[in-house]
Every structure is written in C-alpha cells, then in structure tokens.
Amino acid sequence: MNIQFLPNKIPVGISRCAVGDPVRYNGSHKHSKVCTQLLGNCFELQAYCPEVAIGLGVPRPPIHLIVSDRLRAVGRDDTNIDVTEDLESYADEIGPEVELLRGFILMQKSPSCGVRTTPHYKEDGRAVLAHSAGLFAARLRENFPHLPMEEAGRLNASDIRENFLTRVFAYDAWSRYVSDDPRPARVIEFYTAYKYLLLAHSQPLTRALGQFVSNSRAVSTEDFASEVRGRIMEILSLLASRKDRTNALMHSQGHLKGYLNKEERAELAQLIEEYRQGHKPISAVLTMLRHYLPRSPHHFIHSQVLLAAEPAELGLCEFR
Ligand code: SF4
Structure with a gap:
C-alpha cells in the first residue's frame, strides 16, 4: 500500500x-x-x-x-x-x-x-x-x-500543529484506504505503511500494536479494524520526540545500507547523528533517505509514510 x-x-x-x-x-x-x-x-x-x-x-x-x-x-x-x-x-x-x-x-x-x-x-x-x-x-x-x-x-504552536496535521492525514488515509474494505489484510497493510512513523511517536506502543496485529484472528474483522485505527490515532496523538524519530530514521537507514557505498553510508549515519544532537533538521535526513530510496527494490521501505512528504514540507509548520 x-x-x-x-x-x-x-x-x-x-x-x-x-x-x-x-x-x-x-x-x-x-x-x-x-x-x-x-x-x-x-x-x-x-x-x-x-x-x-x-x-x-x-x-x-x-x-x-x-x-x-x-x-x-x-x-x-x-x-x-x-x-x-x-x-x-x-x-x-x-x-x-x-x-x-x-x-x-x-x-x-x-x-x-x-x-x-x-x-x-x-x-x-x-x-x-x-x-x-x-x-x-x-x-x-x-x-x-x-x-x-x-x-x-x-x-x-508548530509542534502541535504538525501533530494535528499528521493525525488528520492518517484519519483521512484510513477513510480512503480501509473504511470501505476493512479486511484484516488491508488493515495490516495500512499499519505496515505507518510503522516507522508510529515508531517515531512511541516505540513501546508501536511494538504492542505490532503484537496485537499479528494476532488478528483472535477478534472479529470489525473489532480488529476499529482497535487498530484507535491505537494508531492514539500513538500519533503523542508528540514525536527527537529520540524516537532518530530511532525510526535509523530503521529506515538499515533498509538502504546494502545499496550504498562506504562513503554514502558514513555520510547518512553522520547526518542522522547530527539530527539526533539537534544540529540538523529532520528534513535534511529525509531528503537524503529519499534520494537513495529508488535503489532499494523492497516494497516495505517504499511504502513508509514516514518518508513521504511531511506537513512541514507543505509549508504548514517549521522543521525541527
Ligand atoms: S463556536 Fe463554540 S466557542 Fe465559538 S461562540 Fe460558538 S459555542 Fe462559543
């Protein structure tokens, strides 16, 4: 998806x-x-x-x-x-x-x-x-x-505005991609596309959601879809911390490592570290990740909403 x-x-x-x-x-x-x-x-x-x-x-x-x-x-x-x-x-x-x-x-x-x-x-x-x-x-x-x-x-406040935009975009995307067809496979696809963005908001809650998603047969189709949407919206309502964002960026980097040469790997790792320390905006890291994205043949990383255009890039809030 x-x-x-x-x-x-x-x-x-x-x-x-x-x-x-x-x-x-x-x-x-x-x-x-x-x-x-x-x-x-x-x-x-x-x-x-x-x-x-x-x-x-x-x-x-x-x-x-x-x-x-x-x-x-x-x-x-x-x-x-x-x-x-x-x-x-x-x-x-x-x-x-x-x-x-x-x-x-x-x-x-x-x-x-x-x-x-x-x-x-x-x-x-x-x-x-x-x-x-x-x-x-x-x-x-x-x-x-x-x-x-x-x-x-x-x-x-820019961070609250960004958070609200992220939630509205997610709610809208759910309505377009899942509401009319809430089969578990569809719900899981949606969760998978949001996985790294969710990680950037809360690692423990995203891990708990991952466990719930892997037990999809335990509940009815309707309850499963409603529970997953509720948990996604709850996780996204938490402000993304620099620490959790760094973690999500490192996961993304891990998927691209095999397609980069030594210098490119070092440059990307350095940029993520500079973001972690607060010296570079997240947009700089996302731009570089997107630049290398076409090299990966794997759908998972291409589907990640984290790497799509951010509210900040639409000029609606500031980069942090
Ligand atoms: S929109 Fe709500 S807050 Fe504004 S005047 Fe009406 S009731 Fe009051």
Whole structure:
C-alpha cells in the first residue's frame, strides 16, 4: 500500500468564532489566522457554532459548566437557563456531517467547544474543580472517538500543529484506504505503511500494536479494524520526540545500507547523528533517505509514510 496525500483539501470542522464569525455570547469573534490562512491551505473548513445552532441568540447570556447531578451547561448569571441536553443533542444531530469530516478544530475554554481547557465549576459557580472538555466537544468525542480534535489556540504552536496535521492525514488515509474494505489484510497493510512513523511517536506502543496485529484472528474483522485505527490515532496523538524519530530514521537507514557505498553510508549515519544532537533538521535526513530510496527494490521501505512528504514540507509548520 503506497499511501498518497491528496492534492485536494481535506474537510475539517471548526468552531465558527475561530473563522471570524461574530457569534460569541458578547457578539465578538476569536479569529484564528493560523486556522483560516495557514491550515486553510490544506483544509476545507466547515464552521459550526453549537450555541447559536440550539437557538441561543447573539448576544446571549453567558453559560458555564457546573458539576451538579452531572456536568451541566447553565447560565452564569441565571441558573434557570440549562442547555445541557440541547448541546448534546446538537452534536448527535450533526453526526452524519461529522462522519465526512477528518478532524475538528474547537475553541479553547468554551463551555460548549473546549477540548481540554474548559473550567468545570462547583455548583455555586465559585471554585474551579477541573479543566476538561465542553459539552458539545465531549459528545463529539463520545460519538467519534478516533476523530482528531484540537483546540484552535494550541495550533499556534508548530509542534502541535504538525501533530494535528499528521493525525488528520492518517484519519483521512484510513477513510480512503480501509473504511470501505476493512479486511484484516488491508488493515495490516495500512499499519505496515505507518510503522516507522508510529515508531517515531512511541516505540513501546508501536511494538504492542505490532503484537496485537499479528494476532488478528483472535477478534472479529470489525473489532480488529476499529482497535487498530484507535491505537494508531492514539500513538500519533503523542508528540514525536527527537529520540524516537532518530530511532525510526535509523530503521529506515538499515533498509538502504546494502545499496550504498562506504562513503554514502558514513555520510547518512553522520547526518542522522547530527539530527539526533539537534544540529540538523529532520528534513535534511529525509531528503537524503529519499534520494537513495529508488535503489532499494523492497516494497516495505517504499511504502513508509514516514518518508513521504511531511506537513512541514507543505509549508504548514517549521522543521525541527
Ligand atoms: S466557542 Fe463554540 S459555542 Fe462559543 S461562540 Fe465559538 S463556536 Fe460558538
């Protein structure tokens, strides 16, 4: 399986206030240029505002989350307002549309849209007990547990942006290569193509996934595909460390060794070492690996997504 990234834009959901629509409770917006201008180059952004969609107007009384009989979205100043079930039902309602999305960018700290930074208050609204997801985002996560989700503000950081892009590309590739034909052989082919990229994110979790994949007969076809996709998305959600990336690059180098002369081998090894020490960007190593790639007749190394174009090469984040 040679996984290709498509030249056309990938559909990704986004909170409406992040694209500049003045839909916040006070009639303002929180335009994220990183989302609309930078990521808009490769994402077709589809905007949603759950609070407007459930009929709260603009402007509207602000709501917040309180820990009561359960987590509830109530008016900050008027606790008679309770839109808990409305927000969750809206997330269910747009399920068929979310099915077609490959990721979701959500506004941080919002009682509806936050993914991890929304304050959960005590019932009297005074002390913050925890920071976690808003109700719309939490229901999206429940309905689509593998869908890449990220907060708009966090995408200003290059490494988090790169990580989100990697997850969206993987989720999209799975939808194109496996979803319609989830036979174990197909799933294993997908895992194999992602193997070195996964190693760059977590060696122990990738090894555990490898063991699970080799026991594919132990579970039903559907459960096997779902478990593998879940684990792939979980591993990719971890930021790739320099140490793990170096390890994955060395594995790739090992496949090409036999086709390089002594000087070429030494030059490649030196470059990987310089990357490990932080003196060279990963792009330098990838460029050299790709240069030697045609010499290998082995499909395995040609199929590796790690060696395909990176988000950084699309100009969407910086090289590290
Ligand atoms: S955070 Fe979500 S609910 Fe609040 S204004 Fe933005 S899109 Fe609407």
